[in-house]
Amino acid sequence: MSYDISANTRSLYIHWPFCPYRCHYCPFVALASHDPFMERYHHALVKEIKNFARNYTEKLPLDTIYFGGGTPSTYPDHLLLDMFAILREFFIFDENTEITLEVNPGTVRFEQLELWKKLGINRMSVGVQSLNDSVLHKLNRLQKATDVYSLLEKAPHYFDNISVDVILGLPEVTIAEWKQLLATVVTWKITHLSMYVLEVHDSTPLFFNVTSKKVTLPCDDDVVDTYHWSREFLESHGFMQYEVSSFARAGKESRHNTTYWERKPYRGFGLGACSFDGISRLQNEKNLMKYLESIEQDRYQPPFTETITKDQIYAEKIMLGLRRIKGVCWEEISSDLSEEQKEKVTTVIATLQQKKLIVENNGRLQLTPAGLVVENEIITRLSL
Ligand code: SF4
Numbered sequence: 001m002s003y004d005i006s007a008n009t010r011s012l013y014i015h016w017p018f019c020p021y022r023c024h025y026c027p028f029v030a031l032a033s034h035d036p037f038m039e040r041y042h043h044a045l046v047k048e049i050k051n052f053a054r055n056y057t058e059k060l061p062l063d064t065i066y067f068g069g070g071t072p073s074t075y076p077d078h079l080l081l082d083m084f085a086i087l088r089e090f091f092i093f094d095e096n097t098e099i100t101l102e103v104n105p106g107t108v109r110f111e112q113l114e115l116w117k118k119l120g121i122n123r124m125s126v127g128v129q130s131l132n133d134s135v136l137h138k139l140n141r142l143q144k145a146t147d148v149y150s151l152l153e154k155a156p157h158y159f160d161n162i163s164v165d166v167i168l169g170l171p172e173v174t175i176a177e178w179k180q181l182l183a184t185v186v187t188w189k190i191t192h193l194s195m196y197v198l199e200v201h202d203s204t205p206l207f208f209n210v211t212s213k214k215v216t217l218p219c220d221d222d223v224v225d226t227y228h229w230s231r232e233f234l235e236s237h238g239f240m241q242y243e244v245s246s247f248a249r250a251g252k253e254s255r256h257n258t259t260y261w262e263r264k265p266y267r268g269f270g271l272g273a274c275s276f277d278g279i280s281r282l283q284n285e286k287n288l289m290k291y292l293e294s295i296e297q298d299r300y301q302p303p304f305t306e307t308i309t310k311d312q313i314y315a316e317k318i319m320l321g322l323r324r325i326k327g328v329c330w331e332e333i334s335s336d337l338s339e340e341q342k343e344k345v346t347t348v349i350a351t352l353q354q355k356k357l358i359v360e361n362n363g364r365l366q367l368t369p370a371g372l373v374v375e376n377e378i379i380t381r382l383s384l
Contacts, residue, residue, distance in 0.1 A: 001305040005055040007265035007277035010063040011256060012091070014045065014083075015270030017070040017288070020107060023141040024209065025167075027201035029272030029286050030070045037288060041271075042079040044295040046086050048269045051300075053090035061092040064256040065099045067121075073103040077115055084119045093120065098255040100125055100163075105151045106143040113158040123161040125194075126151060131181055135172050138215075139206065156189035161252060163192035168230065169223045170198055171215050178226055179233070186237040191252035195230060196245050197223060224373050231369065244323045244372055261320045280307045310336045311384050319379050327366030341384050348381050 022032040100123040101116060130136055131145040155162055164185060185193060200207050209215040231241055239247035259266050268275045272286040283304040285291040294300040314333055321328025334342055352358040357371035357378060371378055
């Protein structure tokens with residue numbers, strides 16, 4: 001099965017897996033100590049992109065391009081120049097296209113900001129996470145608060161659309177310290193903030209350190225209270241919540257992420273990258289050598305492909321729709337359910353409404369603030 005080129009694809013995701021270190025909590029397809037493979041990987045990426053684009057008789061116009069990772073800010077300048085030359089050869093994009101680069105503060109040479117801007121990148125997503133060096137270093141995230149401060153001082157001279165990521169629930173971070181972090185963040189010239197709650201993923205070093213009690217996480221109640229405080233604090237400073245983890249100044253919501261949440265088609269390139277053509281999901285190879293060799297030898301096929309069934313479409317619409325503050329249209333999600341399924345889901349919704357976890361507003365189901373923090377449980381309860 002391959003990606004359906006008749007899908008109305010307007011978004012590209014390009015994965016750059018290389019990282020200067022491996023953070024202990026990281027669940028992503030990321031590789032530390034593999035920099036010698038960067039050039040070879042870039043050429044494989046280019047080949048994958050060209051193979052895709054050659055299916056089209058005309059250049060494809062784009063609404064968003066997202067360089068994610070890994071650490072795309074370690075993309076060597078000459079290779080990134082080459083990447084943009086290839087993209088311009090096969091796609092149409094301009095200053096109205098949202099072009100995001102994820103940036104790790106400790107990896108930036110400031111001349112790069114100018115280069116990125118010249119290339120057409122117009123949105124930076126900066127991984128701040130915390131301003132406490134000691135906490136981050138214990139999690140093997142070897143960045144310094146001083147790097148964050150200088151980047152957030154210089155970057156606004158080049159970019160007027162900057163997002164930062166912060167992580168709530170890191171070990172040893174007090175509530176007072178978290179509040180101080182957000183008080184600092186809102187003084188920066190940024191337009192968007194992603195506030196993630198720390199998750200402990202299986203098989204990560206953090207998972208082993210937590211299970212062996214080397215690391216103690218803050219208690220759930222404190223994290224929930226702090227999440228609510230943070231939502232209110234950010235909104236009082238003009239960052240409106242539009243998704244469980246996402247806050248933006250007016251009109252600065254992430255268009256690329258919205259593509260995912262609205263289940264619009266997107267094509268991903270690179271190690272472990274996912275694609276969706278409206279009917280099927282595909283995921284690229286996650287093993288670097290297998291990915292490189294199969295592309296180089298012209299025998300590449302994504303190892304994971306799945307055609308989405310009606311029940312899965314419902315599950316995806318619930319999961320992606322309820323993450324958003326505007327919620328999900330009940331008529332739209334229920335249209336393909338059997339009478340029996342509708343009855344079952346309606347009963348669960350009524351219980352959730354009684355518990356004030358969900359509300360119905362103009363035909364849309366929306367999570368309440370209390371519902372947002374137990375979003376995963378609610379989605380499980382609404383499954384068929
Ligand atoms: S920098 Fe990001 S992608 Fe790389 S290891 Fe850390 S969390 Fe993972």
